[in-house]
Amino acid sequence: MSGPATRLILAGAERAPSRRELTPAAWADLPGALRQEAELELLALWAGIGAVHAAFRPAGGGALLLASTAAEESYPALSPARPAAAWFERAIADLWGLRAEGGVDGRPWLDHGRWGFTAPLSGRAVAQASEPPQPEFLPAEGEGVHQIPVGPIHAGVIEPGHFRFHVQGETIVRLETRLGYAHKGTLGLMRGKSPRAAARLAARLSGDSTVAHAWAFARAAEAALGVAVPPRATLLRGLMAELERVANHLSDWGFICNDAAFAWPHARCGALREVVLRANEAAFGHRLLMDRVVPGGVSIDIASSGMAAIREALALVAAEMPALRRVTEDHASLQDRLAGTGALRPAWAALFAAGGFVGRASGRDFDARRDLPYAPYDALPFAVPLLQAGDVEARLTIRMEELAQSLALAAALLDRLEPGETLVSLPIRGGEGLGVVEGFRGEVLCWMALAEDGLIRGAFLRDPSWLQWPLLEVAVEDNIVADFPLCNKSFNCSYSGVDL
DSSP, X not given: OOOHHHHHHHTSEEEETTEEEXXXXXXXXXXXXXXXXXXXXXXXXXXXXXXXXXXXXXXXOSSOEEEEEEOSSEXXXXXXXXXTHHHHXXXXXXXXXXXXXXXXXXXXXXXXXXXXXXXXXXXXXXXXXXXXXXXXXXXXOSTTEEEEEEOSSOSXXXXXXXXXXXXXXXXXXXXXXXXXXXXXXXXXXXXXSOHHHHHHHHTTSSGXXXXXXXXXXXXXXXXXXXXXXXXXHHHHHHHHHHHHHHHHHHHHHHHHHHHTTOHHHHHHHHHHHHHHHHHHHHHHSOTTOTTOEETTEESSOOOTXXXXXXXXXXXXXXXXXXXXXXXXXXXXXXXXXXXXXXXXXXXXXXXXXXXXXXXXXXXXXXXXXXXXXXXXXGGOOOOOOOOSOOSHHHHHHHHHHHHHHHHHHHHHHHHHOOSOOOBOOOOOOOEEEEEEEEOSSSEEEEEEEEOTTSOEEEEEEEOTHHHHHHHHHHHTTTSBGGGHHHXXXXXXXXXXXXXX
């Protein structure tokens, strides 16, 4: 039985499959209805010229619900009912110039006052006329509380982001993350381009999730155009996605151990990841599989020797995993650093609809491959691991379990490959579509609207990190500053992925 928010959305005028347009008055009632239907999860909130859109996931499963409303200068905020909406509302103000009336946080986020224009996607952008303002951070009070600024440039070879700690002694009282240093204007660059041309931009939103973002983008374009992808291309997409998951989980496994001062797993995981990346290059011509998934299929078929290279890599990883896991789980000083550190309570994971290993380590039982089934996963059996502890150890354990599942899935996909087409042409027409794909961090979402000439008039890409960064801020509270790198790596949120 649907709740009041779901009924309110479904009562709107149907504008596209699964998207309903609400009157401004109905949208104003939405926050109150959401408070009465806690199980309806907010997955994304974005805007276009003169409109605001939101994506929700019903608790009972099934297709996502999309709601929209007209907005010229402002719209009623959803953040009082769904805290996860706050970052989206701040981004909407920065990019589209639409204010969230009654929002819980009205500070700029992506726009630091250094862009050439304000509200670049609004259609009424004006030149920046003032000096960049000083950033505002939320206060923390108490005896001996002081601030530690970190970044945006870090000691490691990582993306830029600023962390502002309020600490009492060595204990973290509050953490705030400030992003926006990797702004690329991705959504603006996509406008007016064909889906094939803009696919390169989607593939570069977050380089470690290039397959996931490219696949979600392709699925959105294919849904908008009513295009069916050849079976062989679908299997190759699944294979690439699982190889991407294997490489990233191996990397995270090693780096988590390294941040706890245990270098041996880091070295071994790094070597195994290199084996997988070399197999990617041998099979598909690119170590990270960039630009291989495109609207209509895949841009390249697997090389004649590629299947053998991938099978060899998968076998090598599978052979070393038991020993690696045994050492990781039996090393007392490592477990002392991992267990209980950076714990995220299940209630917080549910409130923010956290995806991937962050959510599943804290009891949120969701995987888009299973719960929003799409080919080829709708015909493949696999398990979705779930834990409740929500600490660094649990997030690492989920990765280990998923890694084993991905090795089996990749092998199964190789076994199912049959000759056939790998790419179909795209018609030139208008439409609207939504694509959701399970990446290694969690579900990746892409919405796309095409004009009648087949060119993009609006798009939005949502990395899982949108819903995970705020939870990192929660998880590190009451931990010591020295454990922040460990907590941060166990979340491994993307800086670039949320900087559109």
